[in-house]
Amino acid sequence: MNEIPFIEALRSLPLHPGSRGLADDAAVVNMGGETIILTHDTLVEGVHVREDEDAADTAWKLVAVNLSDLAAKGAKPLGVLVSHMLGGDDTRFIYGLREVLGAYDVSLLGGDTVRAEGRRVWGCTAIGTATHAPVPARSGAKPGDVLYIGGRIGEAMLGLEALRNGSGDDSLAYRRPRPQLELGRRLAPQVTAMMDVSDGLLLDAARMADASGRTIAIDAALVAPLAPPGRLDDAMRWGDDYVLLAAGPEGLDREHGVTRIGTIETRGEHSVLLDNAPPEGSLGYTHG
């Protein structure tokens, strides 16, 4: 495929003013007195979901990754629409759906079921209401801000490794990501930029840096205690942890239990610096 005409064609689409296009940030739409947040993620068997994955875990992940996009906006979830391809363990899928909806007090608004041969595909659209205006975006980070992260990284990596090598170690962090909805709502009034870490800390920090037109400087020694021992380099490049990444003023760490891991600088040559140098190798994992 020639990507250039595709990207040019994408640019020709009538974008809503609150939209960031296909495959990017959640949309922010003002409606009457409310601001609603809309996001959609698609999961593909063999790409985002292991072929032997418990269908209940697939359902959990499908909803959780969308709720994580709402968390990054400080939104309160209103509900989800779910598209399910029948033909696996459909009852387990519904059980997992019930579990994740119950865990986050989210209701099912609608969706679709389809039946087809071959590898399966699932979709979820999540809708929420903003709890604070302006709604946090990736683009507001400014020099002098502190970079914070909402929790540990590399836990999903360890979970997937446990599944792959059959060690029996805990795989819950990989199978059942926990969107930081409550934290996102608390941070929303105080941050200058916020997003969730879905594709790896370094890669997502670079996206925040690029959207904000800044350079983000990360201090590896501050990240190390959040990563599995000896696995810091991997953990910073691995996705699926769905912790929040935020820029904002001093003191959010003490107030909200997040961890300070770097600073926002004026834009230099690189999007991200790790201990004052561009990170070696790839920044993270990118799906097709």
Added chain:
Amino acid sequence: MNEIPFIEALRSLPLHPGSRGLADDAAVVNMGGETIILTHDTLVEGVHVREDEDAADTAWKLVAVNLSDLAAKGAKPLGVLVSHMLGGDDTRFIYGLREVLGAYDVSLLGGDTVRAEGRRVWGCTAIGTATHAPVPARSGAKPGDVLYIGGRIGEAMLGLEALRNGSGDDSLAYRRPRPQLELGRRLAPQVTAMMDVSDGLLLDAARMADASGRTIAIDAALVAPLAPPGRLDDAMRWGDDYVLLAAGPEGLDREHGVTRIGTIETRGEHSVLLDNAPPEGSLGYTHG
């Protein structure tokens, strides 16, 4: 698959009060001063979309079938979220997306792109705002109401046949369904029940009858002028026309240019009667 536990599990989901569940009617959600309508449809290559279909037609259909669900609610579209599986003629897909969004003055709110081998899958979530309260549902038809249809049936059938036999005849009705948004908004304040005909007149009329707890009596002689000559039986069982089906008082035909094709009766043994007898054979087309 054992369908019973699946259906039982589905029933256990925390449904939003305005939701009709997976794979059914659009959701109606009251938010602040607005009522929003949400709907999602998934299309699968080889099931809902021909394998040799122009990707621009796929994009049109993907959005149009969702807008048709909004039309049935009398909603004004606000935007769509689109999930696109890369790997075909992606530029043509975007061109078709631009065409359908432009034709109905709808903006792109967001979405996702994924890349994977094998047959492709597309999803679309459409969101709109209600223009009239109460929002029309399938369930409000009552004895004494007249049954109306918004346009011709069997046109999509002829279009698909033209594509299949390479006759070169017009296939636009199949390739580019036209959601009756404007008609839906005009009818919404006056109807007792409304839906779009996506799976065939007889089947969708049966769904309205069941949702309303009534029997719908259709007069074949009134439908015949709306169907291709000699193809009435097929046309009443064929989907993809996306015309509106509505129940309401006398006179909507003269006021809105819709066609009277039957009446709503108290519930009898059958959901639908055609010339006072249950229709022969299958009622219509059901996707998996």
